[in-house]
Amino acid sequence: MQFKLPTTATAPFCPSEVQGSVTVTQSAPFWKKILQFAGPGLLVSIGYMDPGNWATDIEAGSRYGYNLLFVVVLSSLAAMVLQCLSMRLGIVTGRNLAELSRTRYSPGVARIQWLLAELSIIACDLAEVLGGALAFHLLFKCSLTVGVILTAFDTLIVLGLKGKNFRDLEAIMLGLVATIGLGYVIELALVHPHWPSVAAGLVPSWQAVSEREPLYLAIGILGATVMPHNLYLHSSIVQTRAIKRDHDGIASAISLSRIDTIVALFLALLINAAILILAAAAFHSTGHTQVTEIEDAYRLLAPIVGTGFAAVLFAITLLASGQSSTFTGTVAGQVIMEGFLQLKIPCYQRRFITRALALIPALVGVQLLGNGAVGQLLVASQVVLSLQLPFALYPLIRMTNDRALMGEFTNRLPTRIIAWALFVLISAANIWLVVQTFGFAG
Template sequence: MFKLPTTATAPFCPSEVKGSVIVAPGAPLWKKLLQFAGPGLLISIGYMDPGNWATDIEAGSRYGFSLLFVVVLSSLAAMVLQCLAMRVGIVTGRDLAQLSRERYSKPIANAQWLLAELSIIACDLAEVLGGALAFHLLFGCSLMWGVVFTAFDTIIVLGLKGKNFRDLEAIMLGLIATIGVGYIVELALVKPHWPAVAAGLVPSIDVLSSREPLYLAIGILGATVMPHNLYLHSSIVQTRVVSRDEASLASAIRLSRLDTIVSLVLALLINAAILILAASAFHATGHTQVTEIEDAYKLLAPIVGTGLAAILFAVTLFASGQSSTFTGTIAGQVIMEGFLRLKIPCYQRRLITRALALVPAVIGVYLMGNGAVGKLLVASQVVLSLQLPFALYPLIRMTNDRALMGKFANALHTKALAWLLFAVISAANAWLVVQTVMDWFA
């Protein structure tokens, strides 16, 4: 197949970083844990992007801590699905996109590729809007100029060319730490009522008995489980050199599972912190209609009594958008290489994705002004929701396949849980899409 010429594009090209992190077979456990730590961090970034911010802020401001349990359950579901993606990558030595190309007919594989590319663009649209809004809040520029400025993140991607994969993981850790520290300080300033927070962790069917909180709960679910993260995770776990014997594979799966769970717990804590902040700062003070990120920023300073909370809010929003941009670029490379066997330099991939995301962002901001951010963020989550079942179905089928996975195929209880999650997530996302389209027409 025709292949475009490439340059040294690590750490973004999956084929160039496969097996690039050496794992010493006789190393002590603590050292092995450190060597396997990293891929989960890149995955966790997708679970704290601006799309999550929008749903968590609205949930906290409108319903207080009542929907906090939805954030927790959605994150637990994500852990299960990401562990499946991790396992199929380690056991087969191929990622989900490569396996889909091999196991399905060309028309079906091409349809999967198009849907996966749509999810990348939809996700990047959220990063454009988040980055543009951060520029607008921090520097006072118009939202349109903020959108334009986000186009220059390709320069950052070019600056990473030639870095190894561990460098990228360290950068992601730094950005996650920025977000985490920012929210720790903000929560300290807001002083939540922790017994009420604890009560919000208890699942309640009554909370979801009416349409609006149910709609928002499904939005949280749709914003949490990202389809492109499944493709990405199945690829980047292969950066670790692992022997192909059963004992080595089993050890790699255990260590990678721990990396995945710890990283997604961090993402869970940050998403919970966003909702807790919104519930404490807005819902508790009577501001129950804060549905836009910009409104949250403007209200924080007068409510908390210091401008530091608002500044930290904007800085963490910027860190969220930039970190998600990097992982979106890698996911795009994984999908393109896996489905099409086509490899292009990372900056070209970045330019293509960002250009396609800029078009709806510019049109939306031009037609709707600052109000475009919330509407387009919702639209991006709907697109992601539409694509998710098409990534989940082959993942579950493959991990259930004993001919492919051998002794590492899903056990009966894992099969049941995976198909239950598929049914719940697919039904919830279908309901979200239908309700959103009905709202648009209304």
């Protein structure tokens, strides 16, 4: 059954209201169909370039140069595989991962899944609060505490989208992503990376992550790249396209959405790689190997690069990153709440609740630890995201492997092997992290 967007819809954040709201012309040429399906992948990719990525990538580049660049690439490739599974699940079943989890698991298990999904959104929103607060601090010279409070007003941005349709939201996201991407193209041109060293950093090396600190950062990069709530989000927003519910229509939608997903996440990969390369070229190569704070990176850019424009551009792209993530966090929150709890509330209320829960640890951290809290909390939030990931991955892989649910669109053997291998790898890395963190090793 297809749903059309009501003229009274409050905003493009409520999943049930925008399902089937984007018209797809079946007879259109291939290039036009690509454009009609472009968008959901872009919204998902926003979560792959939020302020949490900045913290892990800047610290990795500053401390280890280009050595951990391959972790960014492998994490992005893993994200492409997993987001394609999420996309396939939503298109084939017409339901999202949260809805299916509610119906396929016991109420107790589903409630735990919901709590973990909400925790991942709060952790992500904490990164957005800190990133936005730091951007305000850098651009307007206000205190971090004031910057944190200013981020509370992004609820007004959500209210400003009242009456907009889903394609408008996608266009806004495109503009913000373009701002981030253009900013980093200019900054890389200013810092002049050593490209042979960049190429060497793309080669996987166990030695590069054989010690606790680089492995901790690598897991943080993974958590910042593959986000649990994005799996719930993607399985829902791909249903905004009104497709024919026959074999050919579903198969075509999967193929076109796969292109949308891979292209969007490749752009996110380029931006994440650019952040690490910038840090390696500007800081590690000049002997500044302890730049673990975004604010330190901002202050050092101007004297190293030789122009204050680089630092200002850095802060502007940071602000664009935090604001763009705000939109997708709201949509993901609505998907999870509707799917698990069958509860629908106005999107601005959902945004206010999530932001309020993220403001508390942000304000406490800034008050207790000062400016140094930002980097620590950002990296910690990304590790929390990584710890939540297996709990979203397991049901996703099980469902897309279920022939009774997916029919002929179930995962093929190579996909199953890759998906389970990623699950084992991510789970093992998280277990190692917990053991190391709590001092149970050896």
